[in-house]
Amino acid sequence: xxxxxxxxxxxxxxxxxxxxxxxxxxxxxxxxxxxxxxxxxxxxxxxxxxxxxxxxxxxxxxxxxxxxxxxxxxxxxxxxxxxxxxxxxx
Numbered sequence: 001x002x003x004x005x006x007x008x009x010x011x012x013x014x015x016x017x018x019x020x021x022x023x024x025x026x027x028x029x030x031x032x033x034x035x036x037x038x039x040x041x042x043x044x045x046x047x048x049x050x051x052x053x054x055x056x057x058x059x060x061x062x063x064x065x066x067x068x069x070x071x072x073x074x075x076x077x078x079x080x081x082x083x084x085x086x087x088x089x090x
Contacts, residue, residue: 026059
């Protein structure tokens with residue numbers, strides 16, 4: 001993964017001045033990572049660490065107006081903390 005990111009960065013650096021950078025530009029970013037929370041209260045309900053995934057889009061629309069949209073997902077499952085019976089509906 002690190003070699004791929006380094007190769008992509010090198011290609012972008014080499015082609016930045018060759019005409020690819022002229023006109024309107026935009027990017028598509030795919031995000032993936034891990035998080036760790038060192039809090040006992042958080043770890044009691046959720047897992048201590050997990051994955052983060054996301055997608056980001058950006059575009060230079062015109063003049064100095066840029067558009068940026070980002071979404072991230074942190075999937076996790078929580079343990080139930082209340083030990084009493086649920087409500088009864090009639």
